[in-house]
Amino acid sequence: MDSSTLDLQPLHRGAEADLFLSQLPPWKVVVKRRVRKAYRHEKLDASIRKERTIRESSAIRDGKVAGARLPSILGLDVERSTIIMTFIDGLLARNILDRMSNARRLALLEELGRQVGFLHSAGITHGDLTTSNIILPADEKPFMVDFGMARKSTDHEDHGSDLHLLQRSLIATHALDATSSLRRVAKGYREVVGEEMAKSSLRKAAEIARRGRYFAIR
Amino acid sequence: MKQNPRLVPTFFLGIESTAHTFGASIIDDQGRIITNVNSTYRPPTGIGIHPRKAAEHHNEVSSGVIEKALHGVGERVSPDAVCYSAGPGLGPCLRIGATISRALALYLDKPLVPVHHGVAHLDLAMAAGRSHDPLAVLVSGGHTAIAVHLNKRWRIYGETEDITLGNLLDMFAREAKLPSPGGVAVESKAKEGRTLLALPYTVKGNDVAYSGLLTAAIRLLMEGQSLPDICFSIQEVSFAMLAEAVERSLVQTRKKEVLLAGGVAANQRLREMIQLVAEDHGATFHPVPIEYSGDCGAQIACSGRLAFESGVTVPVPESFVNPRWRLDEIDVPWIPRP
Numbered sequence: 001m002d003s004s005t006l007d008l009q010p011l012h013r014g015a016e017a018d019l020f021l022s023q024l025p026p027w028k029v030v031v032k033r034r035v036r037k038a039y040r041h042e043k044l045d046a047s048i049r050k051e052r053t054i055r056e057s058s059a060i061r062d063g064k065v066a067g068a069r070l071p072s073i074l075g076l077d078v079e080r081s082t083i084i085m086t087f088i089d090g091l092l093a094r095n096i097l098d099r100m101s102n103a104r105r106l107a108l109l110e111e112l113g114r115q116v117g118f119l120h121s122a123g124i125t126h127g128d129l130t131t132s133n134i135i136l137p138a139d140e141k142p143f144m145v146d147f148g149m150a151r152k153s154t155d156h157e158d159h160g161s162d163l164h165l166l167q168r169s170l171i172a173t174h175a176l177d178a179t180s181s182l183r184r185v186a187k188g189y190r191e192v193v194g195e196e197m198a199k200s201s202l203r204k205a206a207e208i209a210r211r212g213r214y215f216a217i218r
Numbered sequence: 219m220k221q222n223p224r225l226v227p228t229f230f231l232g233i234e235s236t237a238h239t240f241g242a243s244i245i246d247d248q249g250r251i252i253t254n255v256n257s258t259y260r261p262p263t264g265i266g267i268h269p270r271k272a273a274e275h276h277n278e279v280s281s282g283v284i285e286k287a288l289h290g291v292g293e294r295v296s297p298d299a300v301c302y303s304a305g306p307g308l309g310p311c312l313r314i315g316a317t318i319s320r321a322l323a324l325y326l327d328k329p330l331v332p333v334h335h336g337v338a339h340l341d342l343a344m345a346a347g348r349s350h351d352p353l354a355v356l357v358s359g360g361h362t363a364i365a366v367h368l369n370k371r372w373r374i375y376g377e378t379e380d381i382t383l384g385n386l387l388d389m390f391a392r393e394a395k396l397p398s399p400g401g402v403a404v405e406s407k408a409k410e411g412r413t414l415l416a417l418p419y420t421v422k423g424n425d426v427a428y429s430g431l432l433t434a435a436i437r438l439l440m441e442g443q444s445l446p447d448i449c450f451s452i453q454e455v456s457f458a459m460l461a462e463a464v465e466r467s468l469v470q471t472r473k474k475e476v477l478l479a480g481g482v483a484a485n486q487r488l489r490e491m492i493q494l495v496a497e498d499h500g501a502t503f504h505p506v507p508i509e510y511s512g513d514c515g516a517q518i519a520c521s522g523r524l525a526f527e528s529g530v531t532v533p534v535p536e537s538f539v540n541p542r543w544r545l546d547e548i549d550v551p552w553i554p555r556p
Contacts, residue, residue: 013469014469015462015465015468015469015470016465016466037461037462038498039491039492039494040461040462041414044454094470128466129423130470149422165425168374171373172373172374175368175369212374212377212544
């Protein structure tokens with residue numbers, strides 16, 4: 001699909017991609033374009049952008065088929081490292097989490113656990129699960145976005161890594177209590193993936209956290 | 219905690235002794251570095267730092283280094299507080315510095331201040347680079363971490379899940395029989411490199427992992443690829459990984475300053491990359507001056523002064539060393555800086 005003819009309105013500038021709003025009637029769409037990074041060697045940059053564009057679009061498609069709440073892929077322009085997908089209208093979890101009541105926040109965390117569970121049972125890892133990559137529409141049913149670091153994997157290591165990143169974002173960005181918030185994420189997650197898989201993913205998440213430098217207990 | 223001005227010491231002695239460097243430095247109550255004397259243990263080419271050998275080196279040079287630091291500006295300075303590197307680091311090295319510092323504190327009857335070596339890298343870099351509330355990137359032999367300050371502590375936004383950037387460069391240099399310090403040797407070889415060789419690029423969220431890259435680089439060496447090209451490729455790939463993690467963290471935290479500190483911060487290519495990331499997102503870039511990038515006494519004195527002014531001291535019988543002490547396990551109420 002040639003994305004160069006679309007009319008683009010700047011929406012957001014992310015770390016690795018620029019997001020634009022556009023119309024592909026009847027849909028309001030987001031055009032995600034991975035941009036050249038000046039700091040990166042040209043050859044390395046080209047291969048990373050191409051690989052991630054393809055990986056992201058297939059991960060979103062597979063995750064959606066598995067039942068997770070994700071945008072729909074409408075087009076792919078590999079030549080321009082560009083993905084076209086449906087626009088999700090809502091607020092970033094990062095911006096409203098601190099203003100939510102305790103009960104609403106915990107309900108959200110539990111639902112997030114379920115959503116991650118759908119991905120993992122379909123063999124997909126998000127790879128960058130932070131509150132900046134979660135959109136809350138008016139009904140507060142979260143959408144996961146930005147699958148740029150996603151990969152196909154059934155490895156507990158990757159599942160644990162998702163849970164670890166989410167937990168760290170709750171602690172580092174929102175200064176939330178680690179134990180009570182992770183417990184609710186785990187509850188929703190367990191509901192979807194089952195006791196056995198939940199146990200190994202959560203154990204892995206704790207292990208990954210300890211891999212950071214200078215933990216006293218290894 | 220505000221101190222009575224008359225009780226505030228005029229001079230702080232900092233003793234660094236976490237790894238290869240034994241250092242002593244005097245800083246005044248305005249944070250000005252009066253002296254900064256350091257002696258670094260250099261292992262033979264092809265061999266890493268043996269903790270006991272490094273400790274023996276520190277033991278031998280300690281009195282000379284401290285004497286020189288105290289005598290630096292004509293008349294002999296008598297420190298009003300003794301700050302020591304309490305961790306993280308190599309156990310035998312930490313114990314040398316701590317033992318000397320305890321003895322000095324008792325002999326001079328002055329307070330003893332424990333300092334976290336990583337926090338100290340950041341404190342000195344912030345002071346020298348005029349940074350107030352940065353996204354901090356700490357790259358050294360002991361750390362590869364991206365941190366921001368929130369609620370009294372440094373919070374880790376991203377870090378290495380296995381070896382540090384300093385480990386990667388040192389261990390590769392050792393295998394390639396390049397002289398110590400490895401980072402400097404790899405950087406100078408990389409300048410002659412032209413071809414980018416394939417190496418694993420591992421970024422997980424804001425985390426990086428370098429051990430696979432090290433293994434692959436050593437394999438290229440065994441295959442007889444050109445050493446300059448390998449060094450060039452190691453730098454391009456490992457630094458790009460970190461730059462990406464920094465960029466992601468910067469977008470998430472929306473900080474307006476990026477601080478680059480630690481021994482590897484002396485690398486020009488890394489400085490260039492992180493500067494590009496910072497400026498691309500409208501943040502100012504604050505690299506540590508090269509002379510303060512590596513381990514030194516001044517970082518301990520600098521951090522010790524700030525800790526002391528926040529009321530941190532430890533009685534000698536309760537003083538400690540902690541070879542494993544995380545950057546996010548210590549309160550740093552003196553940040554953000556005015």
